[in-house]
Amino acid sequence: MPLWKGRFAKELDPKTNDFNSSIKTDSRMFREDIGGSVAHAAMLASQRIISPEDGAAITAELGRIREDLENGALDFDWNAEDIHSFVEGELTARIGDAGKRLHTGRSRNDQVAADLRLYLREACEEIKSLLRKLQKALSAKAMEYPMAIMPGYTHLQRAQPITLERHLNAYVSMLARDIERIDDGQKRMNISPLGSGALAGTTYPINREMTAKALGFDGVMFNTLDGVADRDFCVELASALSLVMVHLSRLSEEIILWCSWEFRFCELDDAFSTGSSIMPQKKNPDIPELVRGKSGRVFGDLMGLLTMLKGLPLAYNKDMQEDKEAIFDAFDTVRLCLDTYIPMVETMRFLPENMRKAAAGGFINATDCADFLVGKGIPFRDAYKITGEIVALCIKTNRTLENLPLAEYQALCPAFDKGIFDAISLENCVARRGMRT
Numbered sequence: 001m002p003l004w005k006g007r008f009a010k011e012l013d014p015k016t017n018d019f020n021s022s023i024k025t026d027s028r029m030f031r032e033d034i035g036g037s038v039a040h041a042a043m044l045a046s047q048r049i050i051s052p053e054d055g056a057a058i059t060a061e062l063g064r065i066r067e068d069l070e071n072g073a074l075d076f077d078w079n080a081e082d083i084h085s086f087v088e089g090e091l092t093a094r095i096g097d098a099g100k101r102l103h104t105g106r107s108r109n110d111q112v113a114a115d116l117r118l119y120l121r122e123a124c125e126e127i128k129s130l131l132r133k134l135q136k137a138l139s140a141k142a143m144e145y146p147m148a149i150m151p152g153y154t155h156l157q158r159a160q161p162i163t164l165e166r167h168l169n170a171y172v173s174m175l176a177r178d179i180e181r182i183d184d185g186q187k188r189m190n191i192s193p194l195g196s197g198a199l200a201g202t203t204y205p206i207n208r209e210m211t212a213k214a215l216g217f218d219g220v221m222f223n224t225l226d227g228v229a230d231r232d233f234c235v236e237l238a239s240a241l242s243l244v245m246v247h248l249s250r251l252s253e254e255i256i257l258w259c260s261w262e263f264r265f266c267e268l269d270d271a272f273s274t275g276s277s278i279m280p281q282k283k284n285p286d287i288p289e290l291v292r293g294k295s296g297r298v299f300g301d302l303m304g305l306l307t308m309l310k311g312l313p314l315a316y317n318k319d320m321q322e323d324k325e326a327i328f329d330a331f332d333t334v335r336l337c338l339d340t341y342i343p344m345v346e347t348m349r350f351l352p353e354n355m356r357k358a359a360a361g362g363f364i365n366a367t368d369c370a371d372f373l374v375g376k377g378i379p380f381r382d383a384y385k386i387t388g389e390i391v392a393l394c395i396k397t398n399r400t401l402e403n404l405p406l407a408e409y410q411a412l413c414p415a416f417d418k419g420i421f422d423a424i425s426l427e428n429c430v431a432r433r434g435m436r437t
């Protein structure tokens with residue numbers, strides 16, 4: 001039975017009811033809905049808007065409804081309009097008039113806004129904790145291969161030698177910014193819309209600070225229309241989560257490349273790889289590929305939210321019911337990806353010999369050769385040109401900087417001495433650049 005019966009002579013058409021209902025999406029907010037109602041009822045009783053007896057009856061029964069939902073004694077009614085209607089209907093069925101008094105001084109518009117903020121607050125904590133775990137897994141993996149040298153790339157061309165630690169720590173830094181961004185979004189989200197009513201506040205002498213405090217909000221929303229119409233926090237979090245997916249997707253792309261026979265820099269554990277139905281030799285990096293693919297879903301959620309909001313007049317519009325499918329999907333997708341990713345990183349194996357071999361080819365130490373000449377007083381631009389000529393000579397005569405005889409170096413520039421071989425050793429190239437991270 002809908003909450004708005006009196007005005008209507010007919011039941012809602014069944015298909016329209018399905019179309020209109022959001023309970024399949026918002027039933028997951030039942031704890032927040034009940035928590036919000038408990039805080040509201042306690043405030044109504046304390047302000048003498050309802051009697052202390054009604055307040056106590058509501059609070060006690062809402063507690064039982066929560067328990068019943070948690071242990072399966074009570075099922076959701078999938079025909080209900082939404083979780084708010086369902087909980088209020090169930091409460092009224094159980095305790096009668098007291099239940100009917102719960103909705104005094106509020107609207108589903110401020111109720112749903114509060115529930116969503118509370119639900120996403122917990123979801124943010126969960127994602128941040130997973131991000132911290134992934135940071136730990138990446139740092140720990142780097143520590144397993146101290147001073148492992150690999151090629152650093154620009155344009156996917158070998159550029160300068162680096163350590164695996166420095167490479168993996170780049171992702172640790174990206175994830176640190178992701179955590180900061182979520183924290184920042186939470187600051188603006190953790191403000192209570194309760195008391196906004198449908199849009200214009202309420203005529204009852206409610207105490208907005210009291211419900212805000214009881215629910216752990218940091219304050220109350222200043223404007224009542226904004227209180228019910230604001231979904232900026234969904235956009236901000238979907239944007240922060242999109243960047244998480246960008247970072248996971250970039251790491252995935254590298255892992256996929258590194259797992260190829262062309263690179264052979266790492267190997268995923270068998271428990272996190274899959275085979276081919278036809279090619280017996282295949283070991284496929286499905287997990288990073290799926291993560292790379294799923295990034296599109298989260299970007300889509302962000303675009304969906306922005307598009308849903310952009311033309312809405314103030315204050316609440318039913319379009320906004322679409323917010324939950326999008327933001328829940330963004331959180332679910334990131335959670336799922338991180339949950340699978342963390343153990344995959346923990347169990348992956350790097351092949352430092354192959355990484356070193358790749359770093360030893362491709363004239364990755366040419367910058368250091370130029371720097372050596374700078375140390376002998378030659379201006380960098382000249383040193384760069386001389387080194388370029390040396391590289392060209394090596395390519396033409398099928399040699400490397402390491403095995404080109406000193407005499408040939410000196411023929412191109414007399415400033416070279418035998419110190420050059422020390423200067424271009426990969427270990428020295430890496431060590432000279434100081435900080436490892």
Ligand code: ARG
Nearest residue numbers: 022081082108109112320321
């Ligand atoms: N299910 C609705 C939503 O998620 C709750 C708010 C309904 N308010 C209304 N005036 N119909 O947005």
